[in-house]
Amino acid sequence: MLPDDVPPIGLGTAGVDDPALIADAIDTGYRFIDTAQRYGNEAAVGAGIRQADVGRDRLFVATKVHERNLAYEDVLQTTAESLDRLGIAQVDLLYVHWPLEAYDPPETFQAFDELYDDGRIKHVGVSNFTPALLDEAHDHLDAPITANQVEMHPLLPQRKLRSYLSTHDIALVAYGPLMVGDVFDVPEITAIAERHDVSAAQVSLAWLLEQGVYPIPRGDTPTHFRDNLAARGLSLDDEDLDQLERIGRTRRVYTNDTVWPTE
Secondary structure, three states: OOOOOOOOOOEEOOOOOOHHHHHHHHHHOOOEEEOOHHHOOHHHHHHHHHHOOOOHHHOEEEEEEOHHHOOHHHHHHHHHHHHHHHOOOOEEEEEEOOOOOOOOHHHHHHHHHHHHHHOOEEEEEEEOOOHHHHHHHHHHOOOOEEEEEEEOEOOEOOHHHHHHHHHOOOEEEEEOOOHHHHHHHOHHHHHHHHHHOOOHHHHHHHHHHHOOOEEOOEOOOHHHHHHHHHHHHOOOOHHHHHHHHOOOOOOOOOOOOOOOOOO
């Protein structure tokens, strides 16, 4: 699991390349910052971290190794490059981004174990892994798997995966928690938002927090940052939770049928 002091809502940075925006998010209250080699913005995220009025020791920084960089030597080299771009000596959480392309469990996780043992990464994570892929990963990794980052929101509740992760003491970090803005078009969510006089985004994030999940919504403006963080103060009642449980429709926004069969 993630350390107890990791904030329950993180900042997703896909598509964000403005250091000032990253710094503003941190100064607004974000302490869990998520990026990736694939995003091409690690340097901007690092610059934003340095610009913020919050010390590095108070932040939990995560990045992900691109699937084409998962051969042993490439993991080591590109992680060193990620650390350089971020301007930090150690990343708090390093993920396998997708178990595709150059992913080879013995090679990939040998490199992750080496990075973990050397102190260049504090925690090992995986992303977009099914229970079967997690079982395979455990066979080749000495370090504990701290987190699995997958798409999750009220229309993709990930019940089976959550049960597996709970049994194995692995945190679920949720990307796409606002369905790229489409939570504002889900009647069951908007009805709850109207009852509580909050945004649909806050309802989705509060629901994820109720499940013990760490959502990492992306934000484009200071207003979005504040609105998302306000979900920490929203308490959903039994009627709300039942209404969300009964939505009955499933939607995957980010698809990759190679890993996740179409539902």
